Amino acid sequence: xxxxxxxxxxxxxxxxxxVHSAWDVDALMKSLARHEGGRARFVETKTxxxxxxxxxxxxxxxxxxxxxxxxxxxxxxxxxxxxxGDTLLLERGKQKxxxxxxxxxxxxxxxxxxxxxxxxxxxxxxKSYKLRLDGNEQRWTLDLLPNDPRIAAFVLRITFxxxxxxxxxxxxxxxxxxxxxxxxxxxxxx
Amino acid sequence: xxxxxxxAIAVWLLGLxxxxxxxxxxxxxxxxxxxxxxxxxxxxxxxxxxxxxGALSRLLLVGIEGGEPAARAELSxxxxxxxxxxxEFAGVQNGxxxxxxxxxxxxxxxxxxxxxxxxxxxxxxxxxxxxxxxxIDLLASPAGxxxxxxLPRDPTGEMIELVGALGADHGPASAHGVWMSRxxxxxxxxxxxxxxxxxxxxxxxxxxxxxxxxxEVRERxxxxxxxxxxxxxxxxxxxxxxxxxxxxxxxLAIVSGVGIIAVxxxxxxxxxxLALGLLPVVSGAxxxxxxxxxxxxxxxxxxxxxxxxxxxxxxxxxxxxFVQSREGNDGDWRARFWPTIRLGVLTxxxxxxxxxxxxxxxxxxxxxxxxxxxxxxxxxxxxVLPPLRPAGxxxxxxxxxxxxxxxxxGGLGRLRWLAFGxxxxxxxxxxxxxxxxxxxxxxxxxxxxxxxxxxDESLRGELGAPxxxxxxxVGAPEREAALAAAERVxxxxxxxxxxxxxxxxxxxxxxxxxxxxxxxxxxALPERDELARRLREATAGLPLRAERLAPxxxxxxxxxxxxxxPWLDAEILxxxxxxxAVDAMLLQRQSGWSVLLPLRAPxxxxxxxxxxxxxxxxxxxxxxxxxxxEANRLYAEYLDEAIVLSLAGFAAIAVLLAVSLRSxxxxxxxxAPLAIAVLLVMAGLALAGERMTLLHLVGLLLTVAVGSNYAxxxxxxxxxxxxxxxxSLVVANITTVIxxxxxxxxxxxxxHAIGVTVGPGAVLALLLSAMLAGGRAR
Numbered sequence: 018x019x020x021x022x023x024x025x026x027x028x029x030x031x032x033x034x035x036v037h038s039a040w041d042v043d044a045l046m047k048s049l050a051r052h053e054g055g056r057a058r059f060v061e062t063k064t065x066x067x068x069x070x071x072x073x074x075x076x077x078x079x080x081x082x083x084x085x086x087x088x089x090x091x092x093x094x095x096x097x098x099x100x101x102g103d104t105l106l107l108e109r110g111k112q113k114x115x116x117x118x119x120x121x122x123x124x125x126x127x128x129x130x131x132x133x134x135x136x137x138x139x140x141x142x143x144k145s146y147k148l149r150l151d152g153n154e155q156r157w158t159l160d161l162l163p164n165d166p167r168i169a170a171f172v173l174r175i176t177f178x179x180x181x182x183x184x185x186x187x188x189x190x191x192x193x194x195x196x197x198x199x200x201x202x203x204x205x206x207x
Numbered sequence: 208x209x210x211x212x213x214x215a216i217a218v219w220l221l222g223l224x225x226x227x228x229x230x231x232x233x234x235x236x237x238x239x240x241x242x243x244x245x246x247x248x249x250x251x252x253x254x255x256x257x258x259x260x261g262a263l264s265r266l267l268l269v270g271i272e273g274g275e276p277a278a279r280a281e282l283s284x285x286x287x288x289x290x291x292x293x294x295e296f297a298g299v300q301n302g303x304x305x306x307x308x309x310x311x312x313x314x315x316x317x318x319x320x321x322x323x324x325x326x327x328x329x330x331x332x333x334x335x336x337x338x339x340x341x342x343i344d345l346l347a348s349p350a351g352x353x354x355x356x357x358l359p360r361d362p363t364g365e366m367i368e369l370v371g372a373l374g375a376d377h378g379p380a381s382a383h384g385v386w387m388s389r390x391x392x393x394x395x396x397x398x399x400x401x402x403x404x405x406x407x408x409x410x411x412x413x414x415x416x417x418x419x420x421x422x423e424v425r426e427r428x429x430x431x432x433x434x435x436x437x438x439x440x441x442x443x444x445x446x447x448x449x450x451x452x453x454x455x456x457x458x459l460a461i462v463s464g465v466g467i468i469a470v471x472x473x474x475x476x477x478x479x480x481l482a483l484g485l486l487p488v489v490s491g492a493x494x495x496x497x498x499x500x501x502x503x504x505x506x507x508x509x510x511x512x513x514x515x516x517x518x519x520x521x522x523x524x525x526x527x528x529f530v531q532s533r534e535g536n537d538g539d540w541r542a543r544f545w546p547t548i549r550l551g552v553l554t555x556x557x558x559x560x561x562x563x564x565x566x567x568x569x570x571x572x573x574x575x576x577x578x579x580x581x582x583x584x585x586x587x588x589x590x591v592l593p594p595l596r597p598a599g600x601x602x603x604x605x606x607x608x609x610x611x612x613x614x615x616x617g618g619l620g621r622l623r624w625l626a627f628g629x630x631x632x633x634x635x636x637x638x639x640x641x642x643x644x645x646x647x648x649x650x651x652x653x654x655x656x657x658x659x660x661x662x663d664e665s666l667r668g669e670l671g672a673p674x675x676x677x678x679x680x681v682g683a684p685e686r687e688a689a690l691a692a693a694e695r696v697x698x699x700x701x702x703x704x705x706x707x708x709x710x711x712x713x714x715x716x717x718x719x720x721x722x723x724x725x726x727x728x729x730x731a732l733p734e735r736d737e738l739a740r741r742l743r744e745a746t747a748g749l750p751l752r753a754e755r756l757a758p759x760x761x762x763x764x765x766x767x768x769x770x771x772x773p774w775l776d777a778e779i780l781x782x783x784x785x786x787x788a789v790d791a792m793l794l795q796r797q798s799g800w801s802v803l804l805p806l807r808a809p810x811x812x813x814x815x816x817x818x819x820x821x822x823x824x825x826x827x828x829x830x831x832x833x834x835x836x837e838a839n840r841l842y843a844e845y846l847d848e849a850i851v852l853s854l855a856g857f858a859a860i861a862v863l864l865a866v867s868l869r870s871x872x873x874x875x876x877x878x879a880p881l882a883i884a885v886l887l888v889m890a891g892l893a894l895a896g897e898r899m900t901l902l903h904l905v906g907l908l909l910t911v912a913v914g915s916n917y918a919x920x921x922x923x924x925x926x927x928x929x930x931x932x933x934x935s936l937v938v939a940n941i942t943t944v945i946x947x948x949x950x951x952x953x954x955x956x957x958x959h960a961i962g963v964t965v966g967p968g969a970v971l972a973l974l975l976s977a978m979l980a981g982g983r984a985r
Contacts, residue, residue: 065346067358068750074347094344107350111705112367114350117380117389171352195355 042139042150045157048182050137054080056204063197078201083136100128123167130161130175135184155180212594219591223490226497233500235449236407236507262791263441264404265297267417268666269396270437276391278430280383283394285428289420290398295413298787301396302379302386310783314369319766320775321720322365325728329363330738335745338363343751360758362751379670388669393437395670399787400442407449410442439663447659452508452955459949459958466945467522474938475529479597484525486591491521491584498579499572509957510572520555520913521584523939524548528588530935537593545589547923548916550867552585555912557863561856562905567845573905609930612937616977626978630883633890644889646898647843677806677814678832679823682799689793689800690721696804696829699822708818710807715792718785725774735764849901853908860911877918880975881911888968902957906964913943913965914972921980928980936973943969
């Protein structure tokens with residue numbers, strides 16, 4: 018009874034969108050693909066079972082479509098992560114790690130979830146994930162559900178939330194129940 | 208046959224049997240260390256040992272091409288499994304994820320003995336708070352994913368210290384769980400042979416095992432039919448060099464043998480005489496190999512290669528004998544010709560004796576080989592051939608050849624001024640080209656094909672395998688002292704890394720710290736109750752509660768006592784890949800232990816040797832080694848030495864001739880053609896753009912040795928040279944040119960060098976002797 022009551026409402030909500038702008042995954046991807054990149058501030062909150070309270074980090078993101086993403090963490094410890102093409106570079110103090118993503122299919126799929134969404138590359142995303150879109154153009158959420166068990170072994174769901182062509186937050190739900198949420202606030206480009 | 212004849216034959220036969228017996232026991236090698244010094248300085252000694260026995264001399268680089276990547280990876284795994292189980296290999300690495308995980312487990316369980324961060328301060332309340340705080344901060348990073356599960360056991364992050372030290376940023380790429388080239392077309396493996404570099408037989412066996420194992424695995428895997436095996440590394444070079452040399456020696460022996468036999472047949476027209484004519488050569492060659500084997504304990508492949516050149520000179524003796532002597536009148540030959548030949552033999556021996564003093568075992572072997580070979584060949588000609596001479600054998604009258612040639616040589620006699628003119632031109636050429644005469648690179652002696660070198664470079668690059676590169680070396684009588692010294696040096700090198708002088712370095716103490724260091728680290732671990740108390744205090748206010756860290760307390764307690772965690776030693780590392788790394792860098796030597804710390808040059812280019820030397824200067828016994836440069840410098844030094852020795856040989860020959868000829872005029876008449884021939888050959892090589900190596904020098908010495916016979920015969924003929932003698936010289940010259948001409952076509956640089964020097968040199972020596980003899984040929 019309750020279920021039959023909600024569904025029509027949902028249909029009703031969806032109805033005008035389909036009529037006016039055909040709001041669906043393709044439309045979101047097109048809109049995201051138009052994003053020209055730029056800088057943003059982020060705050061990331063990780064909830065880890067082992068710890069009594071979440072770990073919070075913050076810093077700056079730079080995105081250069083389609084392949085380069087720089088995450089510069091300022092707090093609590095300076096750290097630089099650069100994702101460029103198929104290499105991932107992590108610099109922390111004196112230590113430097115470089116990962117060639119092509120060698121690590123799981124890591125590549127994980128990275129592609131982020132890069133594929135930012136650049137609106139549906140084909141890449143659907144290689145590893147099932148997509149589920151909710152909301153409307155002004156307030157949407159996109160769920161990525163891994164269909165490869167090797168990815169599902171460490172991440173259950175990745176959710177992007179945003180408005181129009183702007184991603185505003187990303188939430189990772191890990192297989193062990195820990196989760197992290199990153200909120201993104203664009204810095205206006207001149 | 209006279210009684211003395213019987214005795215000579217008996218002695219000769221016994222000698223041959225003895226030589227064959229010695230040769231049957233002889234070990235033949237082909238490693239480049241023969242061209243390294245015998246009496247080296249400490250660093251040179253190390254260099255030679257590295258080439259002979261070091262990890263590099265045992266490292267095989269393996270690539271698998273063709274087929275699908277996944278099938279290739281499967282083949283790589285099965286191949287690695289087979290090699291690891293075979294007795295020829297000390298270790299195999301193919302980047303197998305499971306094997307790497309085992310290494311990581313080993314590091315993790317010994318982290319409190321291994322981590323450089325472990326010291327008493329680390330486990331104070333403050334130290335713990337700082338280390339745990341860092342770990343929590345790290346959880347905020349993407350790298351946090353790696354450490355989250357380890358945190359209850361390792362809250363202070365020792366594993367991060369170790370992994371950081373492992374240098375995760377270099378090493379081969381991988382795919383499908385094994386090492387794979389960047390472009391994904393080659394699966395890659397590294398294998399270490401048990402046999403050291405000097406044991407070419409053992410390495411050949413290991414290579415055969417590798418190829419067989421590859422064949423078997425390929426057979427059994429469904430999609431592997433079109434996969435190919437690529438192998439490189441020093442063992443391949445040694446084995447390949449030996450095979451090339453062997454093949455070349457066979458080919459050259461056949462080519463020059465057939466040519467020489469054809470000429471001899473033409474002249475002798477008698478099969479028995481031909482067979483006899485070859486006896487001195489064969490006896491000389493056998494004696495030469497046996498002498499080297501007895502003198503050096505082993506024989507280098509190149510020495511054998513040199514054997515073919517001996518044909519060129521030793522066959523001359525029997526030509527002289529058969530062409531110059533008459534049946535039943537050996538006494539006449541002994542009286543008229545033998546003294547000249549004997550002086551020629553002595554001249555050659557004096558020349559080659561200088562090589563015995565060479566610091567290069569390779570050259571000393573050549574010297575001993577030539578001396579004993581020539582001596583035996585001459586003795587066999589003198590004492591064994593006459594009694595064996597078939598009754599009724601009369602060599603066809605060769606005087607016809609002599610008569611035919613005489614006018615030509617007579618004409619040459621009027622060209623005396625031309626000889627001196629050419630000499631002046633040659634000297635001028637040499638002066639102009641003086642900076643381009645010598646090749647100072649050791650690698651030029653290597654018989655490696657460019658294709659093999661290119662493959663080596665590409666596999667080395669993909670595997671990130673160490674090249675020759677840069678090393679810091681420390682030594683001590685005891686292993687522990689050597690490790691402790693390496694730890695001190697590592698501390699200095701770390702400063703250089705921070706300053707950017709070097710990009711990084713390896714040290715065995717990363718995986719095998721000295722006992723003293725392990726002791727200090729163990730002593731820094733507090734006992735359980737105390738650690739629990741400090742931990743509670745340290746975690747106050749942190750989001751990580753002490754109660755969650757019980758596994759940490761357990762692990763530290765385990766690490767505190769030798770009963771629950773024995774000292775980390777070579778035994779514990781055995782079976783892991785860490786042992787390969789340690790073995791490569793920690794060497795037991797006759798005089799004690801050496802530790803090698805390979806340095807990585809900064810991306811910007813070369814290492815500033817001065818700064819590295821300065822940094823390790825106050826560590827006694829520590830030395831910085833630029834291996835490539837050191838090897839070349841060494842070679843240049845020994846080239847200088849060889850030049851001096853050759854000049855000494857030349858001088859010795861001059862003294863010998865002065866004493867036996869007792870006349871300055873005659874001395875000049877004999878020496879001048881030889882000296883001018885040498886000058887002309889050198890000038891010719893310079894004009895042809897061929898830079899001389901040590902072996903060209905040996906060739907020049909041989910030119911003098913062969914040419915002295917010609918010059919002496921021309922000199923001996925006081926009035927005019929007899930047609931018979933002239934004929935013997937011409938035939939001898941033709942066979943010499945055939946022998947060395949064949950060598951000049953060789954792809955083995957060493958053999959080519961000798962051929963290209965002696966071939967023209969011998970002809971020139973004959974022509975110049977005729978020119979300077981002053982037209983006294985009839």
